[in-house]
Amino acid sequence: MRPREPRPADFLPLTPAVLHILLALADGEQHGYAIAQAVEALTDGTVRMGPGTLYGSIGRMVAGGLIEESTRSRGRGGDDERRRFYRMTALGRRVLESETERLARVVSLARAKNVLRRPEPA
Amino acid sequence: MRAVEHVFEIILRLYPKEFRRQYGDEMRAFVHARLGEPRYATPWSAFAFVWHVFVDGVGGAVREHLFARTPAARVSGAAPSHEAPIPHNEPPEELMATLVSDARYAVRTLRRRPAFTIVSAITLALGIGATSAIFGVIDSMLFRPLRYPAPEQIVVVSMTRGGSLREAPAYPDFVDWREQSRSFQSLGVSRSQSLNLTGRETPERLSGNFVSASLLTLLGAEPLAGRLFAHDETEVGTASPVAVISEGLWRRRFGACPARATRKRTRP
Numbered sequence: 001m002r003p004r005e006p007r008p009a010d011f012l013p014l015t016p017a018v019l020h021i022l023l024a025l026a027d028g029e030q031h032g033y034a035i036a037q038a039v040e041a042l043t044d045g046t047v048r049m050g051p052g053t054l055y056g057s058i059g060r061m062v063a064g065g066l067i068e069e070s071t072r073s074r075g076r077g078g079d080d081e082r083r084r085f086y087r088m089t090a091l092g093r094r095v096l097e098s099e100t101e102r103l104a105r106v107v108s109l110a111r112a113k114n115v116l117r118r119p120e121p122a
Numbered sequence: 123m124r125a126v127e128h129v130f131e132i133i134l135r136l137y138p139k140e141f142r143r144q145y146g147d148e149m150r151a152f153v154h155a156r157l158g159e160p161r162y163a164t165p166w167s168a169f170a171f172v173w174h175v176f177v178d179g180v181g182g183a184v185r186e187h188l189f190a191r192t193p194a195a196r197v198s199g200a201a202p203s204h205e206a207p208i209p210h211n212e213p214p215e216e217l218m219a220t221l222v223s224d225a226r227y228a229v230r231t232l233r234r235r236p237a238f239t240i241v242s243a244i245t246l247a248l249g250i251g252a253t254s255a256i257f258g259v260i261d262s263m264l265f266r267p268l269r270y271p272a273p274e275q276i277v278v279v280s281m282t283r284g285g286s287l288r289e290a291p292a293y294p295d296f297v298d299w300r301e302q303s304r305s306f307q308s309l310g311v312s313r314s315q316s317l318n319l320t321g322r323e324t325p326e327r328l329s330g331n332f333v334s335a336s337l338l339t340l341l342g343a344e345p346l347a348g349r350l351f352a353h354d355e356t357e358v359g360t361a362s363p364v365a366v367i368s369e370g371l372w373r374r375r376f377g378a379c380p381a382r383a384t385r386k387r388t389r390p
Contacts, residue, residue: 050182051178052178052181056141
């Protein structure tokens with residue numbers, strides 16, 4: 001019997017590292033160091049990934065089919081030749097959509113229960 | 123900078139061989155790029171970075187070894203429902219051979235850089251020593267029970283002034299508590315007091331306490347020599363004030379003489 005295709009729901013909930021890596025790759029392919037920098041910028045420095053967390057997550061995401069190595073040649077544009085570029089797969093994008101929809105539902109629920117602090121007026 | 127990369131090289135050896143082959147070079151490039159960032163230019167920020175890399179690296183190595191035993195991809199916070207246990211691909215004897223090979227490589231690397239090895243060993247020794255010392259203090263103060271009989275039944279009773287200030291009661295108050303209290307099996311009282319030891323060749327200022335006879339009894343104190351206080355010897359106006367002295371003072375000033383351990387007058 002052939003194993004069935006993985007569904008986005010199989011991967012939920014995502015770990016914070018995986019979620020942020022997918023968000024960083026939503027704009028296009030990047031190498032690991034650029035992903036870490038993008039995640040820091042996206043989260044105002046609150047999520048800072050070290051090499052162990054970053055490449056451990058990347059390894060499992062590649063194995064799970066959420067991201068793949070890009071065909072872009074190494075060292076192009078003066079980049080360090082040791083760096084590889086990664087991009088999101090179609091499955092990765094569907095997983096990211098499912099996870100953010102799930103989180104949006106959680107936020108709606110929190111808002112309905114009045115447990116979400118309202119943003120400070122500008 | 124080079125030292126940090128050497129440390130990271132050792133951390134990298136903790137990872138499974140296959141993971142190192144796949145991502146080792148990228149991780150080295152990552153650390154190298156991070157060290158070049160201006161925010162890690164000061165010694166303190168560089169140290170914070172090393173600490174972060176150490177914690178992240180060691181934690182990551184443990185995770186990868188665990189995941190290497192369950193090769194199904196895990197990217198979620200919970201196990202996917204379709205995930206079934208998959209037998210470990212690497213037999214135990216090969217795993218042991220890998221560990222031995224890694225250990226030999228680590229030893230060879232350390233022998234090639236004796237200065238770095240010595241600095242690392244001293245750093246580890248200081249870190250482990252400081253951690254052990256702090257744990258020893260915390261363990262004895264917070265975790266272990268007090269070394270008295272029935273320590274869970276011992277409480278300190280104090281008086282308050284203005285709702286917050288702790289202070290010892292006056293002795294007549296203590297006598298009233300002792301006579302009227304029904305909540306305690308025994309009550310003792312203590313007040314710290316400096317004392318002069320005289321009548322010897324050299325007078326000496328001592329730190330001590332005025333205590334009631336019941337205090338030493340309820341704390342389960344046993345004299346090394348001589349005896350503890352009799353009840354009437356610690357009452358106000360007693361005709362025969364006596365002292366119980368520490369073993370150190372007994373040996374230092376009285377030559378550990380058993381006859382002199384029994385009774386010694388002191389003058390405040």
